[in-house]
Every structure is written in structure tokens, then in C-alpha cells.
Amino acid sequence: MPNGNRRRGKKAETYNRALHVLARMRRTGSTLTAAAREEHIDPRTVRKYLSTEFSRRTRPTKADRRRRDMLMPTALGTAPVVVRGSRQASQLGRYMSAVGKYLRTGDADALGEFRGKSIGSQPFITDAETLSSLAQAGALTLDEIYALPESSS
Numbered sequence: 001m002p003n004g005n006r007r008r009g010k011k012a013e014t015y016n017r018a019l020h021v022l023a024r025m026r027r028t029g030s031t032l033t034a035a036a037r038e039e040h041i042d043p044r045t046v047r048k049y050l051s052t053e054f055s056r057r058t059r060p061t062k063a064d065r066r067r068r069d070m071l072m073p074t075a076l077g078t079a080p081v082v083v084r085g086s087r088q089a090s091q092l093g094r095y096m097s098a099v100g101k102y103l104r105t106g107d108a109d110a111l112g113e114f115r116g117k118s119i120g121s122q123p124f125i126t127d128a129e130t131l132s133s134l135a136q137a138g139a140l141t142l143d144e145i146y147a148l149p150e151s152s153s
Contacts, residue, residue, distance in 0.1 A: 012069075016146045017041045018049040019068065023086070025060045063087050069147040073099060073125050077139030080147035081122050088119055093145060095124055100142050102128065103135050 017039050024035040032054075036043040047054065053064050065085045070092055072081045083089050098110035111131075114124035125131055134140045 014041070014045060015049050016068075018046045019066070019089075019146075021046045022050055022053055022060050022064070023089075026062070026086070070145050071141055071147050072096075072119065072122055073131070073134060073140055074122065075125065075130065077134060077137075078141040079122075081119060083119055091117075092119055096142055096145055099125075099131060099140070102131060103140075103142075 018041060021032070021035045021039045021041060024030060024038060025032065028035070030038075032043045032046060036046050050066075053061050053066075063086045068083045068089050069080050070083045070089065071078050072092060072095075081092075083092060095114050098114065101110055102108050108126075108128045111124075111126040111128070115126045117124050125134075131140070
């Protein structure tokens, strides 16, 4: 049923945009309306998907335990991984930033924070040679961090 897959993909994309609004509100302190405008989504839709994350009227909670399907570098390239909560999602975002910085500048110092750590059962790759090899093979995706379900066209 191609139409069902497309619908699931659209819902996942909307959910991810709602998560972006929540993250923007936490990061910048902006209002729901302003953050939703920046992410091009209706504030009512954000409330529909994330109603439990708002204490009072439009203030988000400090953190959440929501499931996110995100992309993470592995020994075989970038792969989807289930991330539980905004704190783990932020940690993965910082890791991806450190990987990007290493690949741009050759400075591997920022990767040290992640040595020996993992998300779920997936360890962070902190070996500079491994990351360089993956990048040269074109197996790393640093532009997108949220995994969307495949939809059939």
C-alpha cells in the first residue's frame, strides 16, 4: 500500500519538525509561536504531537524521554539508531558536531569527550583514522540527523 507508506513518512516528518520546535524553544527561550514559525509548522500541530512536553501554557519541560530515530556513524557508515530523550539527542548532536569539526579541521580534541561512551548499544566512533576512512568512502552523512522512514514513490 504505497499511500500508507507515504502517510507514515509525512507523519514522521511532521513529528520531527515538532521536535525541532521543542528543541529551538529550549535552546533559545523563544515562544511556541515564534519557534513554530521558524520551523514552518503550525503551533497547534506541535501541541498535537508534543502536548505532554508543555507545562503550563507554552513553556516546554526541561527534557523529555521521547523516542527519536536518528542517524549515527557506525563502522559500516551512517545507520539509524533509536535515541531515548532530548538529552541523548543533544549528546548525539554534539558528537556529530565534533565529527564534523574533525573532518573539516583535523582537530580531534572534541572527540575525546565521547571516548568510551555510547547511545544504547551503539558506541561513538572516536578513532580519527576510522572516521577519516568512512568520510573518504562517502559513508558518513553529517547533514541530516533524523532518520525518516523510506517511502515508496
